[in-house]
Amino acid sequence: MPIDTLQRTLERDRGDYGGKPVDPVVTPPAATPEALEPVPIKKLFKDYIASRQALGKHKDGAKAWETAILHLIKFLGYSDARRITKRNLLDWRDKLIAEKKSTKTIADKYLASVRAMLRWAHENDRLPTNEAEAVKQEVAKKRRTREAGYTDAEAIAVLKASTSYQPKQTDNPAHRESAHITAAKRWVPILCAFTGARVAEMTQLRKEDVRKEGDRWVMRITPEAGSVKTGVYHVRRYVGLSHL
Incomplete structure:
Protein backbone atom coordinates (compact mmCIF):
# COMPACT_ATOMS: atom_id res chain seq x y z
CA MET A 1 0.00 0.00 0.00
CA THR A 32 -9.89 18.74 -18.41
CA PRO A 33 -11.00 22.24 -19.42
CA GLU A 34 -13.95 22.28 -21.78
CA ALA A 35 -13.04 22.94 -25.40
CA LEU A 36 -14.05 26.44 -26.47
CA GLU A 37 -16.53 26.81 -29.30
CA PRO A 38 -14.85 27.85 -32.55
CA VAL A 39 -15.46 31.38 -33.84
CA PRO A 40 -16.02 31.15 -37.62
CA ILE A 41 -14.13 33.95 -39.37
CA LYS A 42 -16.84 34.51 -42.00
CA LYS A 43 -19.55 34.81 -39.34
CA LEU A 44 -17.37 37.14 -37.29
CA PHE A 45 -16.79 39.37 -40.31
CA LYS A 46 -20.50 39.40 -41.13
CA ASP A 47 -21.38 40.44 -37.57
CA TYR A 48 -18.70 43.14 -37.60
CA ILE A 49 -19.99 44.63 -40.86
CA ALA A 50 -23.57 44.54 -39.53
CA SER A 51 -22.43 46.57 -36.52
CA ARG A 52 -20.84 49.14 -38.87
CA GLN A 53 -23.91 49.29 -41.10
CA ALA A 54 -26.02 50.12 -38.05
CA LEU A 55 -23.89 53.28 -37.89
CA GLY A 56 -24.40 54.06 -41.57
CA LYS A 57 -21.06 52.65 -42.74
CA HIS A 58 -20.12 49.92 -45.23
CA LYS A 59 -23.46 50.15 -47.03
CA ASP A 60 -22.02 48.06 -49.86
CA GLY A 61 -21.33 45.21 -47.45
CA ALA A 62 -17.57 45.92 -47.53
CA LYS A 63 -17.09 43.75 -50.62
CA ALA A 64 -13.45 44.79 -51.02
CA TRP A 65 -12.72 43.84 -47.40
CA GLU A 66 -14.57 40.54 -47.82
CA THR A 67 -12.06 39.63 -50.54
CA ALA A 68 -9.26 40.14 -48.02
CA ILE A 69 -11.00 38.00 -45.38
CA LEU A 70 -11.49 35.13 -47.85
CA HIS A 71 -7.85 35.39 -48.86
CA LEU A 72 -6.83 35.06 -45.20
CA ILE A 73 -9.02 32.00 -44.67
CA LYS A 74 -7.51 30.32 -47.72
CA PHE A 75 -4.00 31.12 -46.50
CA LEU A 76 -4.66 29.81 -42.97
CA GLY A 77 -6.31 26.60 -44.10
CA TYR A 78 -8.90 26.88 -41.33
CA SER A 79 -11.76 29.24 -40.42
CA ASP A 80 -11.63 29.45 -36.61
CA ALA A 81 -10.71 32.98 -35.50
CA ARG A 82 -9.62 31.63 -32.08
CA ARG A 83 -6.66 29.92 -33.73
CA ILE A 84 -5.30 33.05 -35.42
CA THR A 85 -1.93 34.16 -34.04
CA LYS A 86 0.24 37.18 -34.64
CA ARG A 87 2.73 34.90 -36.39
CA ASN A 88 -0.02 33.72 -38.75
CA LEU A 89 -0.81 37.29 -39.72
CA LEU A 90 2.83 38.24 -40.20
CA ASP A 91 3.29 35.23 -42.49
CA TRP A 92 0.12 36.23 -44.38
CA ARG A 93 1.45 39.75 -44.83
CA ASP A 94 4.70 38.34 -46.23
CA LYS A 95 2.68 36.12 -48.58
CA LEU A 96 0.83 39.18 -49.90
CA ILE A 97 4.16 40.91 -50.53
CA ALA A 98 5.38 37.83 -52.39
CA GLU A 99 2.25 38.02 -54.54
CA LYS A 100 3.43 41.48 -55.65
CA LYS A 101 0.53 43.33 -54.09
CA SER A 102 1.33 46.98 -53.39
CA THR A 103 2.25 47.93 -49.84
CA LYS A 104 -0.62 50.43 -49.82
CA THR A 105 -3.14 47.74 -50.80
CA ILE A 106 -1.76 45.41 -48.12
CA ALA A 107 -1.93 48.13 -45.47
CA ASP A 108 -5.24 49.79 -46.41
CA LYS A 109 -7.23 46.75 -47.54
CA TYR A 110 -5.90 43.41 -46.34
CA LEU A 111 -4.45 44.26 -42.92
CA ALA A 112 -6.91 47.07 -42.25
CA SER A 113 -9.92 44.79 -42.72
CA VAL A 114 -8.57 42.02 -40.47
CA ARG A 115 -7.32 44.45 -37.83
CA ALA A 116 -10.72 46.19 -37.66
CA MET A 117 -12.60 42.88 -37.43
CA LEU A 118 -10.36 41.42 -34.71
CA ARG A 119 -10.32 44.67 -32.73
CA TRP A 120 -14.13 44.71 -32.72
CA ALA A 121 -14.21 41.03 -31.77
CA HIS A 122 -11.87 41.63 -28.83
CA GLU A 123 -13.75 44.72 -27.65
CA ASN A 124 -17.02 42.80 -27.77
CA ASP A 125 -15.73 39.69 -25.96
CA ARG A 126 -15.84 37.49 -29.05
CA LEU A 127 -12.08 36.82 -28.77
CA PRO A 128 -9.71 37.04 -25.78
CA THR A 129 -7.05 39.02 -27.68
CA ASN A 130 -6.54 41.07 -30.82
CA GLU A 131 -3.70 39.27 -32.55
CA ALA A 132 -3.64 41.84 -35.38
CA GLU A 133 -3.05 44.85 -33.14
CA ALA A 134 0.69 45.11 -33.84
CA VAL A 135 0.67 43.66 -37.37
CA LYS A 136 1.31 46.50 -39.79
CA GLN A 137 2.76 47.20 -43.20
CA GLU A 138 4.81 50.29 -43.95
CA VAL A 139 3.64 51.96 -47.16
CA ALA A 140 6.21 52.76 -49.80
CA LYS A 141 6.32 56.39 -50.80
CA LYS A 142 4.58 56.83 -54.11
CA ARG A 143 6.74 58.11 -56.93
CA ARG A 144 5.18 60.73 -59.15
CA THR A 145 6.56 60.67 -62.66
CA ARG A 146 4.08 63.08 -64.20
CA GLU A 147 1.61 65.83 -63.31
CA ALA A 148 -1.44 65.00 -61.20
CA GLY A 149 -4.65 64.52 -63.14
CA TYR A 150 -5.24 64.70 -66.86
CA THR A 151 -3.50 67.02 -69.27
CA ASP A 152 -5.85 69.11 -71.41
CA ALA A 153 -5.24 66.80 -74.36
CA GLU A 154 -6.01 63.71 -72.25
CA ALA A 155 -9.19 65.25 -70.81
CA ILE A 156 -10.40 66.18 -74.30
CA ALA A 157 -9.68 62.64 -75.53
CA VAL A 158 -11.70 61.13 -72.67
CA LEU A 159 -14.68 63.41 -73.26
CA LYS A 160 -14.63 62.82 -77.01
CA ALA A 161 -14.50 59.08 -76.42
CA SER A 162 -17.51 59.27 -74.08
CA THR A 163 -19.67 61.37 -76.41
CA SER A 164 -18.90 59.15 -79.40
CA TYR A 165 -19.33 55.88 -77.52
CA GLN A 166 -21.26 53.18 -79.38
CA PRO A 167 -22.27 49.86 -77.83
CA LYS A 168 -21.12 46.62 -79.40
CA GLN A 169 -23.54 45.47 -82.08
CA THR A 170 -25.08 42.03 -81.78
CA ASP A 171 -27.93 40.14 -83.44
CA ASN A 172 -28.93 38.56 -80.13
CA PRO A 173 -31.40 40.88 -78.32
CA ALA A 174 -30.45 39.31 -74.98
CA HIS A 175 -26.88 40.55 -75.41
CA ARG A 176 -27.71 44.08 -76.51
CA GLU A 177 -26.75 46.90 -74.19
CA SER A 178 -29.77 48.73 -72.81
CA ALA A 179 -30.31 52.31 -73.85
CA HIS A 180 -29.92 53.72 -70.33
CA ILE A 181 -26.51 52.02 -69.91
CA THR A 182 -25.35 53.49 -73.21
CA ALA A 183 -26.57 56.94 -72.15
CA ALA A 184 -24.77 56.63 -68.80
CA LYS A 185 -21.49 55.74 -70.48
CA ARG A 186 -21.80 58.82 -72.68
CA TRP A 187 -22.91 61.34 -70.08
CA VAL A 188 -21.40 60.32 -66.74
CA PRO A 189 -17.81 61.30 -67.70
CA ILE A 190 -19.07 64.68 -68.92
CA LEU A 191 -21.06 65.37 -65.76
CA CYS A 192 -18.07 64.36 -63.62
CA ALA A 193 -15.83 66.71 -65.62
CA PHE A 194 -18.19 69.67 -65.25
CA THR A 195 -19.02 69.16 -61.57
CA GLY A 196 -16.01 67.42 -60.01
CA ALA A 197 -18.34 64.77 -58.62
CA ARG A 198 -17.45 61.07 -58.47
CA VAL A 199 -18.82 58.40 -60.80
CA ALA A 200 -20.78 56.70 -57.98
CA GLU A 201 -22.35 60.03 -57.00
CA MET A 202 -23.47 60.64 -60.59
CA THR A 203 -24.88 57.19 -61.28
CA GLN A 204 -27.00 57.15 -58.12
CA LEU A 205 -28.70 60.49 -58.77
CA ARG A 206 -32.48 60.46 -58.64
CA LYS A 207 -34.93 62.66 -60.52
CA GLU A 208 -35.63 64.71 -57.40
CA ASP A 209 -31.90 65.38 -56.95
CA VAL A 210 -31.76 67.56 -60.08
CA ARG A 211 -33.47 70.94 -60.44
CA LYS A 212 -33.05 74.23 -62.30
CA GLU A 213 -32.46 77.55 -60.57
CA GLY A 214 -32.63 80.39 -63.08
CA ASP A 215 -30.16 79.54 -65.83
CA ARG A 216 -28.28 77.01 -63.69
CA TRP A 217 -28.85 73.33 -63.20
CA VAL A 218 -28.31 72.12 -59.66
CA MET A 219 -27.56 68.60 -58.44
CA ARG A 220 -28.09 67.66 -54.81
CA ILE A 221 -25.76 64.79 -53.87
CA THR A 222 -27.03 63.11 -50.72
CA PRO A 223 -26.44 59.88 -48.77
CA GLU A 224 -30.18 59.24 -49.14
CA ALA A 225 -29.51 58.26 -52.76
CA GLY A 226 -26.51 56.03 -52.08
CA SER A 227 -22.81 56.05 -51.27
CA VAL A 228 -21.24 59.45 -50.60
CA LYS A 229 -17.60 59.53 -49.57
CA THR A 230 -17.94 62.27 -46.94
CA GLY A 231 -21.24 60.94 -45.60
CA VAL A 232 -22.93 64.38 -45.93
CA TYR A 233 -24.89 65.96 -48.76
CA HIS A 234 -23.50 68.70 -50.95
CA VAL A 235 -24.65 70.67 -53.96
CA ARG A 236 -23.05 70.91 -57.41
CA ARG A 237 -24.02 73.62 -59.87
CA TYR A 238 -23.22 73.55 -63.57
CA VAL A 239 -24.10 75.50 -66.71
CA GLY A 240 -23.46 75.41 -70.42
CA LEU A 241 -24.10 71.74 -71.20
CA SER A 242 -26.61 72.38 -73.97
CA HIS A 243 -23.93 72.65 -76.66
CA LEU A 244 -22.49 69.18 -75.98
Missing part, protein backbone atom coordinates in the same frame (compact mmCIF):
# COMPACT_ATOMS: atom_id res chain seq x y z
CA PRO A 2 1.47 3.40 -0.91
CA ILE A 3 2.54 5.64 1.99
CA ASP A 4 0.15 8.36 0.83
CA THR A 5 -2.81 5.97 1.00
CA LEU A 6 -1.81 4.82 4.50
CA GLN A 7 -1.56 8.48 5.64
CA ARG A 8 -5.11 9.18 4.39
CA THR A 9 -6.37 6.06 6.25
CA LEU A 10 -4.83 7.22 9.57
CA GLU A 11 -6.36 10.68 9.10
CA ARG A 12 -9.83 9.25 8.55
CA ASP A 13 -9.44 7.05 11.67
CA ARG A 14 -8.95 10.33 13.57
CA GLY A 15 -12.05 11.84 11.94
CA ASP A 16 -10.05 14.09 9.59
CA TYR A 17 -11.42 13.92 6.07
CA GLY A 18 -9.72 17.04 4.72
CA GLY A 19 -6.44 15.48 3.65
CA LYS A 20 -5.62 15.39 -0.05
CA PRO A 21 -3.34 12.83 -1.72
CA VAL A 22 -0.16 14.08 -3.33
CA ASP A 23 1.16 10.80 -4.72
CA PRO A 24 0.31 10.70 -8.46
CA VAL A 25 -0.69 7.06 -8.08
CA VAL A 26 -3.74 8.03 -6.00
CA THR A 27 -4.18 11.69 -6.97
CA PRO A 28 -7.31 12.06 -9.15
CA PRO A 29 -6.60 13.52 -12.58
CA ALA A 30 -7.12 17.24 -13.00
CA ALA A 31 -10.34 18.20 -14.69
